[in-house]
Amino acid sequence: MVAVCFSPKLILAQNYPSKPITIIVPFVAGGSTDVTARAIGQKLSSQLGKPVVVENRAGGGSTIGVAHAAKSLADGHTILLTTISLAINASLRSKLSYDTLNDLQPIIQISSLPLVLVINASLPPKTIQEFITYAKENTGKLNYASSGSGTSPHLAGEMFKTITNIQMTHIPYKGNAPVLNDLLAGQVEVHFGLLPGMLPHIKSGKLRALAVTTKNRVSSLPDTPTISEIGYPNYEINSWQGLFAPANTPSEIINKLNEVVNRILSDPEFRSVLAKEGSDPVGGTIAQFSSHVSSEVQKWAKVVKDSGAQAD
Secondary structure, eight states: OOOOOOOHHHHHHHTOOSSOEEEEESSOTTSHHHHHHHHHHHHHHHHHSSOEEEEEOOOGGGHHHHHHHHTSOSSSSEEEEEETHHHHHHHHOSOOSSOTTTSEEEEEEEEEEEEEEEEETTSSOOSHHHHHHHHHHTTTTOEEEESSTTSHHHHHHHHHHHHHTOOOEEEEOSSHHHHHHHHHHTSSOEEEEEHHHHHHHHHHTSEEEEEESSSSOOTTSTTSOBTGGGTOTTOOOEEEEEEEEETTOOHHHHHHHHHHHHHHHTOHHHHHHHHHTTOEEOOOOHHHHHHHHHHHHHHHHHHHHHHTOOOO
16 A cells, blocks of 8 residues: 655645635725735635635734734635735835745736826926926926835836936825815825826816826827836836735645636626726736746836935
8 A cells, every 4th residue: 555645735736725714905995906806805805715815904104914924823714815016125215024036925916007297287388308408407406206206106107207317206195085175175296196097087177187007098098108118218117016925825725726716716796896996907927926926126226326216
C-alpha cells in the first residue's frame, strides 16, 4: 500500500472557503471602492457558497487597512480590495508597516478608471493650453484639490506640475464629497477627478473639462483632449482597483479567486455596477496584475522623487 501525504496548505486549498470571507476596504463606506467591494462580495458569496463581509478600515491614506490585510492569516479568508494608492504610498510614505511588493499577493485587477482635469468655470482658461499659460502667469496662486494624500488625484496633479513646469498648491481633503463642494464654490480652482463624479457638473457648465489623463480620449467627453496629445506623450494615468491576499496564501486559493473573479467580471449585472462608477472591467491573469503593480510602484516612485510630493 502506498501512503499518500497531503500538505496542510493543499488540504486548506481543497476545503476553501471553509468560513466567511472578509474583504478589507481601506476607505470609508460609500465611496467607489466600497461600492465595487460590496458588488464583488455578493457575487463571490453566490459563487463560493459562503458569506462575504466588507470591512471598512479607513485612515492613513489607505495604509491602515492595507497593513491589517497584509498581516492577516494567509488562508484566503481575508482579502483586500484597494486602488492605485497602494502603489503610490510605497514611495510617498517612508514609514509603512508592510512591504508593498512582498507582503501582499496580487490576485486580479478589477477595473480601470479615467481621471479628468477640471477647473471652476469662473476661471478664464477655455483650453488646456490656455490653462498652462494662465498658471505660469499666476505662479503659486492656484490651488488643486485631491481626495487625500497618496490618491491618484494628488499624484496626477504633482506629475502635471512637473512636466509642465507650473506651480500649484496641493490641498488634500478627506474624500471626494468635500472636494466637490469646495471646487463648485470656488474655494479651490483645480482638480484631477474621477470622471463619473465630475461629468454632471461638466455638463451643467459649473466645471470646465480641460483634459483627460488616459492615453486615448474617452467616449463620454469626445471633444476633450488627452494630456499626452497636447505635447506630453509620457503623461498617462489610469486609476485602478484590484484584489490582493496576504503573502504566502496558497497558490491554489489565489488561482481559484482569480478564476472566480474573472467570471464575475463578465457578468452583465456586475459590469453595470462598474459602469455607474465610471470604471472599465479589466480582469486577466495573476501574472499580468503582479507585473502591473510592480510597474506602477516604479512609476510613482519616480513621480514622487521628481515632484518632491509629500504625504501632507
